[in-house]
Amino acid sequence: MPLSVEEIRINYLRVQEEIQRTALKCGRKPEEIRVVVVSKSQPLEVIEAAIKAGIRSFGENYPEEAVDKINAFRQIESIEWHMIGHLQSRKAKLVADYFNWMHSLDSLRIAEKMEGLLAERNKHLKVLLEFNVGGEVSKFGWPASDQNHWAELIPEIEQIQRYPHLQICGLMTMPPLTATLQEAQGYFRKLRKLRDFLQERLPSLNLHELSMGTSADYPAAIIEGATMVRIGQAILGPRDYSKG
Numbered sequence: 001m002p003l004s005v006e007e008i009r010i011n012y013l014r015v016q017e018e019i020q021r022t023a024l025k026c027g028r029k030p031e032e033i034r035v036v037v038v039s040k041s042q043p044l045e046v047i048e049a050a051i052k053a054g055i056r057s058f059g060e061n062y063p064e065e066a067v068d069k070i071n072a073f074r075q076i077e078s079i080e081w082h083m084i085g086h087l088q089s090r091k092a093k094l095v096a097d098y099f100n101w102m103h104s105l106d107s108l109r110i111a112e113k114m115e116g117l118l119a120e121r122n123k124h125l126k127v128l129l130e131f132n133v134g135g136e137v138s139k140f141g142w143p144a145s146d147q148n149h150w151a152e153l154i155p156e157i158e159q160i161q162r163y164p165h166l167q168i169c170g171l172m173t174m175p176p177l178t179a180t181l182q183e184a185q186g187y188f189r190k191l192r193k194l195r196d197f198l199q200e201r202l203p204s205l206n207l208h209e210l211s212m213g214t215s216a217d218y219p220a221a222i223i224e225g226a227t228m229v230r231i232g233q234a235i236l237g238p239r240d241y242s243k244g
């Protein structure tokens with residue numbers, strides 16, 4: 001059963017309270033942490049309920065699935081759509097046309113493609129650079145588990161910085177699904193260190209945003225400096241995978 005407006009409202013408040021508690025405990029301002037509600041694999045009725053519960057920021061992994069949802073709620077003002085999944089180049093147009101944010105920019109090739117599409121449309125896109133700090137071979141993101149190789153990331157980032165339609169706002173990571181909570185927290189800490197490393201060497205960039213933490217581990221991510229947490233199931237309930 002999809003969750004009701006009331007159930008979603010309660011879950012959302014509970015998450016907000018946990019964010020507030022965690023932030024205050026570690027000396028951070030709760031208002032500098034925003035929640036992207038991950039609606040992938042959720043039907044339209046759940047998103048409609050979430051909108052009624054006051055949610056305006058949604059994260060999606062699959063552009064085609066997202067476009068149907070974006071079109072369905074087009075008339076509602078101030079909804080933000082965040083692309084958080086790996087982007088295949090043939091779907092890039094959909095992101096250029098429909099999304100406000102892209103958390104999952106993970107290659108120079110995709111950056112170049114996006115720049116071309118955005119330039120044609122005279123649009124700008126806020127992007128986060130995705131890094132794989134967990135060292136798992138099958139994952140997306142620039143490999144960044146070995147700190148000794150961080151400097152090698154700089155030339156590609158400088159290239160992306162030259163693309164006028166991409167606005168680099170920070171970094172994103174997704175720990176390996178097998179990571180324990182403690183390991184995940186270590187990866188979040190590493191992403192923040194990587195951010196500090198890159199920020200120091202690329203002072204003309206503003207790498208303020210750290211997108212990290214899901215339902216399973218967002219308090220740990222906040223302790224390590226997350227400014228955006230991507231939370232699905234803890235707010236919207238279990239996903240319906242039967243629709244693929």
Ligand SMILES: *Cc1c(COP(=O)(O)O)cnc(C)c1O
Binds near residue numbers: 061214230234
């Ligand atoms: C699905 C997903 C999330 C949210 O996971 P939940 O367990 O539903 O909170 C966050 N980030 C990414 C990249 C995802 O694919």
